[in-house]
Structures are given as C-alpha cells and as structure tokens.
Amino acid sequence: MKTLAQFIQKRRDEIGLSPKGLAIQCNLPINLIEDIEAGKELFLPVTVRQNLAKVLKCDPKEIKALEKDFSSYTISQEIIDSLKELILNGAGGLKCPKCGANLICKIEKMYDLEDNLMLHPKAHCSKCSFQIHS
Secondary structure (H helix, E strand, O other), rough: OHHHHHHHHHHHHOOOOOOHHHHHHHHHOOOHHHHHHHOOOOOOOOHHHHHHHHHHHOOHHHHHHHHHHHHOOOOOOOHHHHHHHHHHOOOOOOOOOOOOOOOEEEEEEEEEEEOOOEEEEEEEEEEOOOOEEO
16 A cells, blocks of 8 residues: 555656645645655645645545544553653653654643642644543
C-alpha cells in the first residue's frame, strides 16, 4: 500500500511540479508540503486535502484514504493514568500515545464542596483527536 507521502510526491512529479511549485499553486506553506512528503503529516485538514486534490488532479477521497485514521486507536486506561500522573508532576515534552505528536497539557484547579483544592490534569494532541479529561 502506498503512503500519503509517496502518493503526493508521485502525483507532484507526474505533473512536473517541485515541492515549492506545489505549495505555491495550492496556496500552502512550503514547510507543510515538505512535512507531508517526509511522512510527518499523517492527517490533513479538509481544506488542505481539497487544495492538494485540485492541483494534483485527483479526488480528495484518494488522499483521505491514505491518511492515518487515529479514531480507531484505543488507549489503555493504564497509559492514560500514567500520562495524568506525569502532567500533575510537571513533566514536559509529552507525546500523544496515538500519533506521537506533542501533547498540549494543563492542570485545571477546582474546589470541592468543602473548599479543598482539586487538581485535574488535561491534555489534547496537537495533531489528532486524542484528549484527556478528568
């Protein structure tokens, strides 16, 4: 099976565009095209997919079929609990267990009915749909 990166490179080469030329015609940043072709971007926003499909003369569904679908991945409660503990302990540089992208973390401060401070770790992935809610 072809990867998204291979598909984009092949189609771009077939129509005779450089990565910069593709970026210009799609009105996208060159670094995004480079990241897609390097296999760093695995899931594309709809508008990016549509722009690429238009310039590469293909159906957006062809591109979508090659993207990584993170929605079917399940993460064990043990991993989630471990991440929550790391967030509460101030660990930085945490990565998403689904796709490996950076996690954006915060600690929400709340008070219970007896006015005791409660700390709730929260996180969401910078790329896919992974989230931690307490």
